[in-house]
Amino acid sequence: MRLTHIKLAGFKSFTDPTTIHVPGQLVAVIGPNGCGKSNVIDAVRWVLGEASAKQLRGESMQDVIFNGAATRRPAPRASVELVFSNADHSLQGPWGQYAEVSIKRQLTRQGESSYYINNQVVRRRDITDLFLGTGVGARGYAVIEQGMISRIIEARPEELRAYIEEAAGVSKYKERRRETENRLKDTREHLQRLADLQSELGRQVEKLEKQAAQAERYQTLSAQLAQQQDLLDYVQWQEALTQADAATEQQQAAQAEQDALAAESEAAADTVRQLREAEQEQQQYVHQLNKQHAVLREQTARLEEQLRARQNLLQRSERERLAAQAALQKIDQEQQTLHHELAALAGEIEDTQAELEEWALQVAEHENGLPERETAQHDLDSAFQSQQDESNRLKRELALKQQQLAHAAHSRRQHQDRRDRLLQENQALNLPPEADTETAREQAEYWQNLYEAGEAALQDAEAALEAGRQQFQVAAEHHQNLHQQHLTAQAQQQALAQLLHSSQSDGDFWAATDTDAGGELWQHLSAPDDWQHALSVILAERLHARAVPAGFRPPQPLPEGRAAWFTAGGQAAKKTLPAQAFIHQIRAEPAFQVALQHWLDGVLCAPNLDYALERQQELPLGHLWLTPEGHRIDRIGVVLYDRHSSQNLIRQKARHDQLSAELDALAPRLAAAAAERSRLQAALQQQEQQYKHQQNQQRHHAAQLQTAQAQANELLARTNQGQLRRQHIEQELALLEEEQLVLEHGSDGLHDDIAALEAALADLAGQQQNLGAQRQQGQYALKQAQLALLEANRQYGLVEVALHKQQQRRQTLQHQISALEQQALDWQERQTELALAFETEQNDNGQQEQLDILGEQSLNLQEQIHAAQERLQHTQEQGRASYLKQQEIAQALPRLQNATQNALLRQQEALLNAKRFHENLVGRQANFDALAALAEASGSLSELNQDIGRLAQKIQALGAVNLAALEELAEARERDGYYRSQSEDVQAAIALLEEAIAQIDDETKARFKDTFDAVNEKVQTFFPTLFGGGEATLHMVGDDLLSAGVSIMARPPGKKNSTIHLLSGGEKALTAMSLVFALFSLNPAPFCLLDEVDAPLDDANTARFCNLVKEMSAHTQFLYISHNRLTMEMAEQLIGVTMQEKGVSRIVAVDIKQALQMAETA
DSSP states (O other): OEEEEEEEESBTTBOSOEEEEOOSSEEEEEOOTTSSSHHHHHHHHHHTTOOOTGGGTSSSGGGGBOOOOSSOOOOSEEEEEEEEEOTTOOOOSTTTTOSEEEEEEEEETTOOEEEEETTEEEOHHHHHHHTTTSSOSTTSTTEEOTTHHHHHHTOOHHHHHHHHHHHHTOHHHHHHHHHHHHHHHHHHHHHHHHHHHHHHHHHHHHHHHHHHHHHHHHHHHHHHHHHHHHHHHHHHHHHHHHHHHHHHHHHHHHHHHHHHHHHHHHHHHHHHHHHHHHHHHHHHHHHHHHHHHHHHHHHHHHHHHHHHHHHHHHHHHHHHHHHHHHHHHHHHHHHHHHHHHHHHHHHHHHHHHHHHHHHHHHHHHHHHHHHHHHHHHHHHHHHHHHHHHHHHHHHHHHHHHHHHHHHHHHHHHHHHHHHHHHHHHHHHOOOOOHHHHHHHHHHHHHHHHHHHHHHHHHHHHHHHHHHHHHHHHHHHHHHHHHHHHHHHHHHHHHHHHHHHHHTSOOHHHHHHHTOOOOSBGGGGEEOOHHHHHHHHHHHGGGGGOEEEOTTOOOOSSOOSSOOOEEEOOOOOOOOOOOTTBGGGGOEEOGGGHHHHHHHTTTEEEOSSHHHHHHTGGGOOTTOEEEOTTOOEEOSSOEEOOOTTSSOOHHHHHHHHHHHHHHHHHHHHHHHHHHHHHHHHHHHHHHHHHHHHHHHHHHHHHHHHHHHHHHHHHHHHHHHHHHHHHHHHHHHHHHHHHHHHHHHHHHHHHHHHHHHHHHHHHHHHHHHHHHHHHHHHHHHHHHHHHHHHHHHHHHHHHHHHHHHHHHHHHHHHHHHHHHHHHHHHHHHHHHHHHHHHHHHHHHTOOTHHHHHHHHHHHHHHHHHHHHHHHHHHHHHHHHHHHHHHHHHHHHHHHHHHHHHHHHHHHHHHHHHHHHHHHHHHHHHTTOOHHHHHHHHHHOOOHHHHHHHHHHHHHHHHHTOSOOTTHHHHHHHHHHHHHHHHHHHHHHHHHHHHHHHHHHHHHHHHHHHHHHHHHHHHHHHHHHHHHHHTSOEEEEEEESSOTTTOEEEEEEEOTTOOOBOGGGSOHHHHHHHHHHHHHHHHHHSOOSEEEEESTTTTOOHHHHHHHHHHHHHHTTTSEEEEEOOOHHHHHHOSEEEEEEOSSTTOOEEEEEEHHHHHHHHHHO
């Protein structure tokens, strides 16, 4: 994969669309300072996703857009595109299939940033992912800009680790781990939300169970209210229909009267319409006559105007003829005057030409003598200027020597002052006593021991607190489960009790008999579970029977309500019952045995329907088979029971008894669980208090430890700084002594040089004075000659100007004479034309006769118009009379229309009311036959409204009722099961994510360790290659391979082991290059961009640097910026950046190989 093109448009100083071709492996970008070379590096970093304006040498991201120049407007957007050749298909991922890949970024002034890969819009992250693990990126090691070498080598250990991770390809693993951690966090939050939902759902279930009973009462009252409302709407519907019929009759009567009057009105309207049509025809006829009369008047006026114009034309022609004659006379006079003036001017021109020739001779004479004088004067000026230059040079040299002498004296004073200050500072250094430092260190160790002991105690307290919380959680969950079981059983028991109570026979009947009949039969029966349903079916209504004494008679008339009874007591008949007799399955009190034996006589048990059908014909007369499902089979027929047709009172009673037993058993367990929860809660509160106390104590230890460590560090730092400063002062004092001796020796030499220069200046001043006098005399003579020449030239010019004016005047007079001659010809032609026109106009007299004919026609038309206007007036009077009659009829119509409309409105109102009541009944699916019967027996509308009000008050007294309580309860329980399933799935997903993070960590550790060892080995190889000796190694800072930093130790040739910060600028650059090249050798990036990284290197180090770059260019493409001659010579192609137009960069490219071939060919 190779970089082939860099395309820029509007980016920084590259305002015009610019394409930089990168054909070879070694391409150098050169140019003067400030021409925009580094903008190429910024462009590559920007398109790779750089988001920090500071890294691009700007204050905001808008600074990358060209901001205009003296002759250029600001660019609306910035665009950079990198084009790569992927012919070897080394690029992985979805874009690896393309032979050429381009990445592009655009930024507008509105802040809209767009990224593209092969002209497809992508995210910034897609471009970052494209180069993950290759070293190419906004912060990768493949783009080395100005100052980045020092930032790399002086980076913190965790920052230096990032370059090793990029070379190891770990960056994509870190990105995957970060995404996995985010998903794990989201999953845990989802699990917590599920727990909250389950808790909230439990509270909803409790609330819904209480609302279900209230909803049933509400539904009963609502049904009664709906029936009364239907009855009310039915009665109102019938009344509305009656009112609609009466309104219809009234509307029809009013409509008949209205139609008669409307017919009369229509006849009057026809008469008015006919008269109006006749009036319009007569008006059109009058209008036509007026129009013809107007045409005649217009023709008459036009002829009169033509006659007046003809008279005016004759008069104007005569005036023009006279004017032309006068103009010809004036032109003749002017021609004579101009001919006289032209003759006089010819003589003046001859005199002026002779004077001009005389002044031309004088000018030539002065010009011939002037060059000799100018040459002599130039020689004098040159000699004087040479002496002046020499004098100035000596003065500058003298001033320089004097300045150097003053500077040397000032330096000696500064050295002495600096020496005095250093001695005072050395005496004033106040180093802390060693005893104070040792005491501070011991105090820090004391608090460190307390802190470590407190940390262990805090961990123990935290563990105990966590154990207490878990125990309390278990106890609370156990109590909650028991409480939930108790509430569920209690709710079911209450619901069954209410259901059993509601299923009893009507108590009003037994209240009316004044007989204590005891409980119903089902309350005293029991049967096995599988036969409970069959018992309910076979006994049916007899389950509600009550025991009464012998001779019981119901009161007359019979009270309303359902009732059943049997005579208590008596002795059961003694007979042998078959083994399959159903009565064997029933357990009942002795008082009920006689009744049961009578009712169940002949009922046999069959295990299933098939068994009973097979033995149907074996049944004796009066016997039947009964299955557990409730099916009854006798000898001649079968009755299949629908399990949903009635309630199973026996089974409900058994379930009620079972729930009562369960509640009795749950009560002591629930009390014990509540006591255990309270005990653990109290213990947990005590543990939390202990943990908080331990935390506060540990914070105190930490604060004391921090203070003690700060004091110890401060004393140690003061001691080290003081000792180091004393050493520096002693070194600087020795250096000042040496510099003082050099300054004193230099001052003696400066005194001698100053004396020699002053003597030379005095000798040169005398020579300049003599030469100056000769120069002034020559200048005076030259000036007089120049003035004489100037005067002659001035006079020659004046005479030449006068001659030119005279010649111009002659030409003007000639032109004026020619113009007068042409004017005379024009006036003569005009005279001829006027004479012809005058003769033509005098011969035309036919227009006057035509004017007389038009006058007679106009009088005839006026008479016709008068007659037509009289007929029109008569028609208009008839029309007004018919219109008044129509108005009288129109005034009577609104009264009848209002009556008809009012009747129609009453009819529509009644029909609308009837329709509304009918739609209400149809919408509620009312039974009209039943309502008709009820309406006959119902009271008035007010009584119906009172009944509806009472029912509404009862419903309102119930308060807020959740009508969907039963459905919501079932739905809530279904959701609870769904949430439990989801919770289990989420916990399984958390386990998988944690396992994935562990795998990523293991892979990251292995890759980082292998890469670190490999890079360390390469650094140990490249460092001596660049330095010509020495050694360098990488070290890990920390034990954890996932977070350990990286530091570098370097020892250039001839130096002891040293940290990076003590190296010189050139040594830092070479050390950083050895690290970068080691990364490249291990994980070669597709290309590398270097921005003046060779600036701090001398020629020897530059040569070694170039050799190493050439060697690495076999696998990596290099594009670098340099001012160094050796680095430029290494390039295969040179790309020049110029800025001929201020603020605008342009490209000039040269292929070195092609240039050498052309030179050899030439």
